[in-house]
Amino acid sequence: MYYENDVQADVLKGKKIAILGYGSQGHAHALNLKESGLDVLVGLREDSNSRSKALESGLTVKSVDDCVKEADVVMVLLPDEKQKEVYDSQIEKNLKPGQSLVFAHGFNIHYKQIVPPEFVDVFMVAPKGPGHLVRRTYEKGSGVPALIAVHQDYSSNAKDKALAYAKALGSLRVGAIETSFKEETETDLFGEQAVLCGGVTELIKAGFDTLVEAGYQSEIAYFECLHEMKLIVDLLYEGGFEKMRYSISDTAEYGDYRVGRRIVNQEVRNEMKKVLSEIQDATFANQWIEENRTGRPFYNQVKADELKHPIVNTGKSLRTMMKLEGDK
Numbered sequence: 001m002y003y004e005n006d007v008q009a010d011v012l013k014g015k016k017i018a019i020l021g022y023g024s025q026g027h028a029h030a031l032n033l034k035e036s037g038l039d040v041l042v043g044l045r046e047d048s049n050s051r052s053k054a055l056e057s058g059l060t061v062k063s064v065d066d067c068v069k070e071a072d073v074v075m076v077l078l079p080d081e082k083q084k085e086v087y088d089s090q091i092e093k094n095l096k097p098g099q100s101l102v103f104a105h106g107f108n109i110h111y112k113q114i115v116p117p118e119f120v121d122v123f124m125v126a127p128k129g130p131g132h133l134v135r136r137t138y139e140k141g142s143g144v145p146a147l148i149a150v151h152q153d154y155s156s157n158a159k160d161k162a163l164a165y166a167k168a169l170g171s172l173r174v175g176a177i178e179t180s181f182k183e184e185t186e187t188d189l190f191g192e193q194a195v196l197c198g199g200v201t202e203l204i205k206a207g208f209d210t211l212v213e214a215g216y217q218s219e220i221a222y223f224e225c226l227h228e229m230k231l232i233v234d235l236l237y238e239g240g241f242e243k244m245r246y247s248i249s250d251t252a253e254y255g256d257y258r259v260g261r262r263i264v265n266q267e268v269r270n271e272m273k274k275v276l277s278e279i280q281d282a283t284f285a286n287q288w289i290e291e292n293r294t295g296r297p298f299y300n301q302v303k304a305d306e307l308k309h310p311i312v313n314t315g316k317s318l319r320t321m322m323k324l325e326g327d328k
Ligand SMILES: NC(=O)C1=CN([C@@H]2O[C@H](COP(=O)(O)OP(=O)(O)OC[C@H]3O[C@@H](n4cnc5c(N)ncnc54)[C@H](OP(=O)(O)O)[C@@H]3O)[C@@H](O)[C@H]2O)C=CC1
Pocket: 020, 021, 022, 023, 024, 025, 026, 043, 044, 045, 047, 048, 049, 050, 051, 064, 076, 077, 078, 079, 080, 082, 086, 104, 105, 126, 127, 128, 129, 130, 131, 132
């Protein structure tokens, strides 16, 4: 683990850092780095919806081409599926020896969609959390942990740069781990598909549907299966399984031990292994590349269907009456 005190060299001081993209990660990196005293530029397309937001926050916005021409460090925070196209058309031709090309996720390097020239450093600072939390935790004096990895070390100090970047982002307040692009890419894809996003939403929906189909009120099903998920996960975050199990009733803890493994059973565990092997052998990556090439038919269909699930409207009307942490 690396923490703030492990970073001695101020290798990014006085360097120009271009953040390409101002979405979930982009806005957080640009603002955190700027507030940490670094010289930040934001790279956006001409007609970008994010331009006014970045300008309002006092950031300098330029075209992607100009950012790459001017910066010492170029952090690519564009959607994974757009990175190759932007790299091919606007980044590659502007790269100069000694620059750093940085990613927050290894997809395009690991699956060889982007193959940078040998004369640049290529490294990663990958926060293990959503961009809006990278920003929110930084503002509160904390941060989101990160993974750092060096793919190409032209300057012989790519790792120092990755650590200095992670420090400015706020991640070294909570810790960073060194990894490889392969390990970050495969674990990140597995985590979001099987556990954090795909796993959790299907678990919530299955619980909600079971209660509603049995005749219980949908609002109670929503509180039980979705709203309270955060409150339970907060305890996991603060103190692991032990703190969560300390706070819940013994009845709940007994039910947890009795029933949990009937739900996430051997069949589910076998399917997780299959999902992981499809990430490792690039089946998933190729599907996602093809999905984008053909206009996202599967993604668009499921996205539309998900919005029709009864949990959506139940949650919408309940949330209008709630004062929730995180609401602006
Ligand atoms: N979301 C997250 O929390 C996490 C993301 N990551 C990684 O971070 C990277 C960025 O993801 P994320 O923040 O979700 O991305 P978003 O989709 O939130 O942000 C996209 C940004 O890219 C800009 N953009 C899109 N297409 C182009 C283009 N052709 N040219 C110029 N700008 C463009 C958009 O600008 P416009 O306003 O013009 O649309 C927008 O500002 C990915 O590699 C992802 O895997 C890693 C950890 C967590």
